[in-house]
Amino acid sequence: MKAHIVYDSAFGNTKSVAEAVAGSLGDLDATPVAVSDFRPDDLAAGDLLVLGSPINGWRPTPKITQLLSTLGDGHLKGVKAAAFDTRVRMFIHGDAAKKMAHALRDSGADIISEPMPFYVQGSEGPLRPGEIEKAKLWGKSLLEALERP
Ligand SMILES: Cc1cc2nc3c(=O)[nH]c(=O)nc-3n(C[C@H](O)[C@H](O)[C@H](O)COP(=O)(O)O)c2cc1C
Structure with a gap:
């Protein structure tokens, strides 16, 4: 069983979250991979797919x-699948993670977590304090969800 942590990232913040999530998946073979390098044919039944995207104009990035x-x-x-996004803290910021989770479910995935937002301080970041720790905790919660019968 493999964990595919697939992300898009213009300024490195979403990549940092992906790396923190991958690093907290214990003994699982979990490598973060940029969306351009990801081949869906590498997915096998029983694998975990975590998809991460910055919000761009209220939705996931074009890639x-x-x-x-x-x-x-x-x-x-x-x-098994889960989705996260990175976003700025604004009154109206839109959503990407929920849209991604819906699309993953529509493709037949078993969604194992609520979509998760992570916050940056400005368009180019950095991540707000505490977000890397939050990413590690979220990774651990994914591991627990995988272990549940
Ligand atoms: C073209 C563009 C559109 C954006 N639109 C939104 C948006 O609708 N809502 C939001 O919360 N953040 C928005 N942002 C901020 C991004 O979410 C932020 O740049 C991203 O989290 C940084 O992640 P990255 O370093 O991985 O690229 C936008 C940024 C760019 C460059």
């Missing part, structure tokens, strides 16, 4: 959206 559209119906059958 993440493109990946989700190539997955299509049923491609993720048997795959």
Whole structure:
């Protein structure tokens, strides 16, 4: 069983969250991979897929959206999945993680966590204090969800 932590990131903040999540998945073979380098054919039943994207104009980035559209119906059958986004703390910031989780479910994935937001201090970051620790805790909670019967 493998964990695929797939992210898009313009300024490195989403990548940092992906690395923190990957590092907290215990003995799982978990490597963060940029969305451009990810091949959906590498996914096998029982694997974990974690998708991370910055919010761009209230939605995931074009590269993440493109990946989700190539997955299509049923491609993720048997795959466990979760989604996170990075965003600024504004009154109206939109959402990417929820949209990604819906698309993953539509492709047949078993969603094992609520979509998770992580906050940056400005468009280029850095992450707000405490967000890396939050990412590590979230990673551990994914591991616990995987271990549940
Ligand atoms: C073109 C563009 C559009 C953005 N739109 C939003 C938005 O709608 N809501 C939001 O909360 N943040 C928005 N942001 C801020 C990004 O979420 C922020 O740049 C991102 O979290 C940084 O992550 P990264 O370093 O991985 O690229 C936008 C940033 C850019 C560059």
